[in-house]
Amino acid sequence: MPPPATAAAAFVGPTISSYASDHAFLEVLDRCPDHATARRAHARMLRLGLLCHPHHAGRLIAACCVQPSWRDPSYALRVFDHLAVPPDLFTWNVLIRAHASSGDPHLALFLFSRLLSETPHRPDKFTFPFALKAAAAPAVGASGAREGRALHGMVVKSPFRSDVFVLNSLLNFYGAVGCLDDARQLFDKSPKRDVVSWNTMITAAARAGRCDEALAMFREMEMEGRAGVAPNEVTVLAALSACGQKRELELGRWIHSFVGAAEQSLILSNAFLDMYVKCGSLDDAEQLFDRMVQKDAVSMTTMLVGLAKAGNFEAAGQLFDEIPHRDVACWNALISAYEQGGRPKESMELFRRALAASVAPDQVTLVAALSACAQMGALDMGRWIHGYMNKNHHHLEQNSHLTTSLIDMYSKCGDLERALEVFASAGEKNVFVWSAMIAGLGMYGRGKAAVELFLEMQQSRVSPNAVAFINVLSACSHAGLVEEGERLLREMLPAYGVEPQMEHYAAMVDILARAGRFEAAVDLVRGLPVPPGAPVWGALLGACATHGKTALGEEACGRLLELEPRNDGAYVLLSNLYAKSGRWEAVGRVRKLMKERGLAKEPGRSSMEVGGVVHKFLAGDTSHPRRREIYAKLEEIMAMLRASGHSPDTAGLVLQQIEEEEAKERALSLHSEKLAMAFGLISTSPPSPIRIMKNLRVCEDCHSAAKLISMAYRREIVLRDRHRFHHFRDGCCSCGDFW
DNA sequence: TAGCCATCTA
Numbered sequence A: 001m002p003p004p005a006t007a008a009a010a011f012v013g014p015t016i017s018s019y020a021s022d023h024a025f026l027e028v029l030d031r032c033p034d035h036a037t038a039r040r041a042h043a044r045m046l047r048l049g050l051l052c053h054p055h056h057a058g059r060l061i062a063a064c065c066v067q068p069s070w071r072d073p074s075y076a077l078r079v080f081d082h083l084a085v086p087p088d089l090f091t092w093n094v095l096i097r098a099h100a101s102s103g104d105p106h107l108a109l110f111l112f113s114r115l116l117s118e119t120p121h122r123p124d125k126f127t128f129p130f131a132l133k134a135a136a137a138p139a140v141g142a143s144g145a146r147e148g149r150a151l152h153g154m155v156v157k158s159p160f161r162s163d164v165f166v167l168n169s170l171l172n173f174y175g176a177v178g179c180l181d182d183a184r185q186l187f188d189k190s191p192k193r194d195v196v197s198w199n200t201m202i203t204a205a206a207r208a209g210r211c212d213e214a215l216a217m218f219r220e221m222e223m224e225g226r227a228g229v230a231p232n233e234v235t236v237l238a239a240l241s242a243c244g245q246k247r248e249l250e251l252g253r254w255i256h257s258f259v260g261a262a263e264q265s266l267i268l269s270n271a272f273l274d275m276y277v278k279c280g281s282l283d284d285a286e287q288l289f290d291r292m293v294q295k296d297a298v299s300m301t302t303m304l305v306g307l308a309k310a311g312n313f314e315a316a317g318q319l320f321d322e323i324p325h326r327d328v329a330c331w332n333a334l335i336s337a338y339e340q341g342g343r344p345k346e347s348m349e350l351f352r353r354a355l356a357a358s359v360a361p362d363q364v365t366l367v368a369a370l371s372a373c374a375q376m377g378a379l380d381m382g383r384w385i386h387g388y389m390n391k392n393h394h395h396l397e398q399n400s401h402l403t404t405s406l407i408d409m410y411s412k413c414g415d416l417e418r419a420l421e422v423f424a425s426a427g428e429k430n431v432f433v434w435s436a437m438i439a440g441l442g443m444y445g446r447g448k449a450a451v452e453l454f455l456e457m458q459q460s461r462v463s464p465n466a467v468a469f470i471n472v473l474s475a476c477s478h479a480g481l482v483e484e485g486e487r488l489l490r491e492m493l494p495a496y497g498v499e500p501q502m503e504h505y506a507a508m509v510d511i512l513a514r515a516g517r518f519e520a521a522v523d524l525v526r527g528l529p530v531p532p533g534a535p536v537w538g539a540l541l542g543a544c545a546t547h548g549k550t551a552l553g554e555e556a557c558g559r560l561l562e563l564e565p566r567n568d569g570a571y572v573l574l575s576n577l578y579a580k581s582g583r584w585e586a587v588g589r590v591r592k593l594m595k596e597r598g599l600a601k602e603p604g605r606s607s608m609e610v611g612g613v614v615h616k617f618l619a620g621d622t623s624h625p626r627r628r629e630i631y632a633k634l635e636e637i638m639a640m641l642r643a644s645g646h647s648p649d650t651a652g653l654v655l656q657q658i659e660e661e662e663a664k665e666r667a668l669s670l671h672s673e674k675l676a677m678a679f680g681l682i683s684t685s686p687p688s689p690i691r692i693m694k695n696l697r698v699c700e701d702c703h704s705a706a707k708l709i710s711m712a713y714r715r716e717i718v719l720r721d722r723h724r725f726h727h728f729r730d731g732c733c734s735c736g737d738f739w
Numbered sequence B: 001t002a003g004c005c006a007t008c009t010a
Helices: A007-012 A022-030 A035-048 A054-066 A073-081 A089-101 A105-118 A127-136 A142-157 A164-176 A180-189 A195-207 A211-227 A233-246 A249-259 A266-278 A282-291 A297-309 A313-322 A328-340 A344-356 A363-376 A379-391 A400-412 A416-425 A431-443 A447-459 A466-479 A482-496 A502-514 A518-526 A534-547 A550-563 A568-580 A584-596 A627-643 A650-658 A672-683 A700-712
Strands: A605-610 A613-618 A690-694 A717-720 A725-729
Touching: A022 A054, A035 A054, A035 A073, A054 A073, A054 A089, A073 A089, A089 A105, A089 A127, A105 A127, A105 A142, A127 A142, A127 A164, A142 A164, A164 A180, A164 A195, A180 A195, A195 A211, A195 A233, A211 A233, A233 A249, A233 A266, A249 A266, A266 A282, A266 A297, A282 A297, A297 A313, A297 A328, A313 A328, A328 A344, A328 A363, A344 A363, A363 A379, A363 A400, A379 A400, A379 A605, A400 A416, A400 A431, A416 A431, A431 A447, A431 A466, A447 A466, A447 A482, A466 A482, A466 A502, A482 A502, A502 A518, A502 A534, A518 A534, A534 A550, A534 A568, A550 A568, A568 A584, A605 A672, A613 A672, A627 A672, A627 A700, A672 A690, A672 A700, A672 A717, A700 A717, A700 A725
Parallel strands: A690 A717
Antiparallel strands: A605 A613, A605 A690, A717 A725
16 A cells, blocks of 8 residues: 555545554654644544554654644643543653743643652653753743752762763753853763763853853863864854954954865854954955855845944945845844944834834834934834834733833933833833933932932842943932942942942042042042043043133043044033133134144034924024024024023133134024024924933033023923933923033 | 754844
């Protein structure tokens, strides 16, 4: 009797007698093309009594678990629970494996405990690796770490304690739960290690960011040479991942020559490509890319990221358009590349294109898009994305990344209240979520609240990291909380184990100097355990400029320019400093110097989003379609300001006059933020606040003008400048005029 | 009758 033409035909065929034996029938089962066929097979097996044989039942359950086209572990479990005979160990193993690697590792561990308590079977060399895989699954969390250790104990007492598969599974478990040292101990004392043992160790170290250890083990493996185990493709993949994270370009190149440039698998070539991109060597990446005979979407996506990182967005965009089947990861790569490359507008446009192309955004897409909104101050778009998330929560699990991005977006778009709401309603809060909220409060000048939140974070058993300290210190700075800042910096290392870095010292210098405590600031700078870097001198210079401390400011500026000769902001601050003390000839010298060195002051820009459209203004801008109305409103505002006794800030005005080359920036009345405020008054209506984003710090004249406008027109104005927020209401600003 | 390690996007 010839075998049936297709598997499906087998189960609709006349009778079991069509088959030479049960064996043939079971072989057909392994080729089951879909779920419906499997159900018919199941029914037929029931009718024929085949399920009374544990062996046959195991085959059916295995088929339900492994067939890629219709794998359905829960169906397998239902079959399992209705078996008339006790299942054999094979069947238990298959079922544990299926749940360990798909979705429900808890259930796999539960099945393992049932195996122990309900059956006479003892776990074998297959059972342990499957159960350990379940214990290592991220979804299981801390209880997995406990269960895995218990499994280790059982392994030690079992005959499989030196089985290399079991050993490797233990190594993988310890690596996955972050106990790298336990893995290392086990690895060091194990009698048998194969290439998978090494790979597991190197991969775990690379994943944990312990790249030096990963690379050391790679070298160690290499040194053992013929006496040891030869690395394979997986080893190289792990080593390359470590090289990429550590920017170890030379080692990466060495591995490349060691592996040999030719005859590489696509996966390996892509990994080399990624390593070169992460190490910042576009040349190596391009050379490899051009040589590759076979390329897929991953190759192109990786190359695209490299081009974008090197600033060549045009080539990146072209390559993107050439990718044949773009999945969401391709879109994410370019959307994030734009956003991280300071091109939020392009990022947002591409995000819109993705939606129009019916690409379902995932968490990565939304994190990037929210960050682009935050950069642009595009509150409406940000709100829309938040709404999209709520509508699509079935496939978008709200993780800490998304919560952090939402808080950041609402904070930076001027809606602190919504940021606080998101924070309050967030489920699990990791240190990034707390830090984002602390930063948000800091930007609004709510330093006390930021410090309180910082303490509350610790009461919730979340320990602060370096970023949390930067944020809380900068909150202290915005609110003038000198004592709190000093205490926090002092306690960082002894009480929290976080080593202060340059940014922390810079924040502290900022706190002291802004508060006028220049002696203390200078003492701090002189006593730093590390040579003071650009952020430290920048903070000192900034404060000197506001307080008119000329001599100290000159020194700070000199030091800053030694480190960053092309820092145009330093020149601008220095000229502001001279202007403040009326030294106009010095102001002129600085401007001349800037010109000679080919530097220019970054022009002031303000933007405002109305109905999802971002309107941009330069100083003296006449390009807006509603320029007539805007300038008419501006006239009205200026008259109102004069009537209420507002006199222009003359120091700033003189500074402006000296900048002859910047013809458009002639008068304070034409500052971009004033144009934006005028536009806000004519294009929006109360009670919605006027939200304005400014790329530089707001000048004192515009600041006091905004206070008067908020009172005269009864409008709230939320102005985000380079550093922080100013919330104007009833003639007062949230910053309390301290900024 | 099966198994441990694996590239890109935050």
